[in-house]
Amino acid sequence: MSEPNQLPKGWEMVIGLEVHAELSTATKMFSPARNEFGGEPNTNVHPVCLGLPGTLPVVNEQAVALSIRIGLALNCTVQRCVFARKNYFYPDMPKDYQISQYDQPLNADGYLDLASGARIGIERAHMEEDTGKSTHIGASGRIHDAGYSLVDYNRAGVPLIEIVSRPDIRGPEQAKEYVEELRSILVAIGASDGKMEEGSLRVDANVSVRPVGADELRTRCEIKNVNSLRSVGRAIVYEARRHVDLYDAGDAPRQETRHWDEEGGRTRAGRSKEEAEDYRYFADPDLVPIDPSPEWIDEIRRALPALPKERRESLQAVGAEPQMAALAVTRDLDGLALATIEAGADCSRVMTHVANNLAVEGAERLEPVRLAELVTMETGGALTATQAKQVLAEMVDTGRSAADVAEARGFEAMDTDELESLLDGIIAQHAEQWGRFTDGDDKERKKMQGFFTGQVMKATQGQADGKVVNRLLSLKAEI
Amino acid sequence: MAKVAQLAMLELSDEELDRFTGQLDAVLDLGGRLDAFDVADVPPTAHPYGLTNVFRADTVENDDDVRAEALAAGPEIEDGRFKVPPALGEAL
Structure with a gap:
């Protein structure tokens, strides 16, 4: 992938991403409370996700099925797995531990192919539960001088998948492309809504640098709080340059968690060195292992819908430009476009409509034969491009045919x-x-x-x- | 011992540190006796019952009474949320 080198000559970036995605289940990972974004604080709660004494977690089968679906879509090995307790003391987890997976994750050793050609390794994709939401209240409203926190447990226990890439990503554009591709896969297979703005998809970036051509992995820093695609790119560039500056000054970065400050455009050191992370993972005695049968895995594999890559390739096979095909898939209009082209309509005109005129509510309900009819009128000279655009808008609104709309409007291209x-x-x-x-x-x-x-x-x-x-x-x- | 105490957020006196270090040593020694066995071919035990795949259906059971009871159990509530000290004195 060609990407302007954003580092001084001789240096390259080494990036691994951890993407957390909330799963589209009806209930939480281990409790029957509703899994829903928003809502009044502490309304979607249950004794299990509030960590009340004497409660026991029970695994949501649908969350496992969706996680297997993700594993298969990412070409992972789906395997016997164990839940582990990750111990820490934050009020966003009332049990004082988060149930996650550690040395035996559900999905391991996969990969994701990017449209630009790179293959990014997937180390693992494991199940865990989300934490509650703390709102820090302080004089300045900033985390650092918070006076107290208010905690809402609606999100506590929502099923999460954590997808950990290998350090195969080499720049901010590639990182963004990876996140976008991953998001489109999660949405396409119905595993997550992928909404970064609502926090259902979150990205942590592990960043280090090394001399171009070297094999070594140098000290990395984990950047948290990267809440948009744009921030992913900015945070990575900032952090990589910080590392180069340190090496140039004869110093070196130390391994730590840093927080992206969107306003300041910089990363800040997080927890102090003495409090280095030590989560004391151990197998959760409240939960038994999951050992998905080959039959179950096969059943899920057979039900997998076409992935975005395959959908783009189908459109390209009938003549669409790669960028247009990608746009159509992103807008979920590729099915319509393909069927319209297969019904005999001119590919480039169909793709023009997808790009310019169909990013509207209700476009997906348009019937391919009707769109094909419109395009044929256009290519035959019966309608100008401007007229076709107006006719199309009315077709989407009213469901009427192109010929009807054109006639009603008195549209007739001059001979x-x-x-x-x-x-x-x-x-x-x-x-x-x-x-x-x-x-x-x-x-x-x-x-x-x-x-x-x-x-x-x-x-x-x-x-x-x-x-x-x-x-x-x-x-x-x-x- | 001091490290374990710190991770568990316990404040121990010097006398307690000494006492618990001795006790912890005894526990570690007990575990250390397993080193005498060759367990290379023994798969790790994840759970003593030997069960797998215990699931529940993805069906909502929301109970308004639970919410009321849970909130009532909190020491302090503001805007329907639990009011707590700021991340236990630790900057995020």
């Missing part, structure tokens, strides 16, 4: 003969401009082409097809 005689009249009225068109340089010619097209459009109230006008102009200039 070429009519246009030619009109153009002859305009040329006669503007002999000076016509001379500049026929004898001028490319720039002048272009300018005058715009002038004549404008005159024709004015005279026809936009009913003429701009392409036909241009063709006629060229023809006449050669005579």
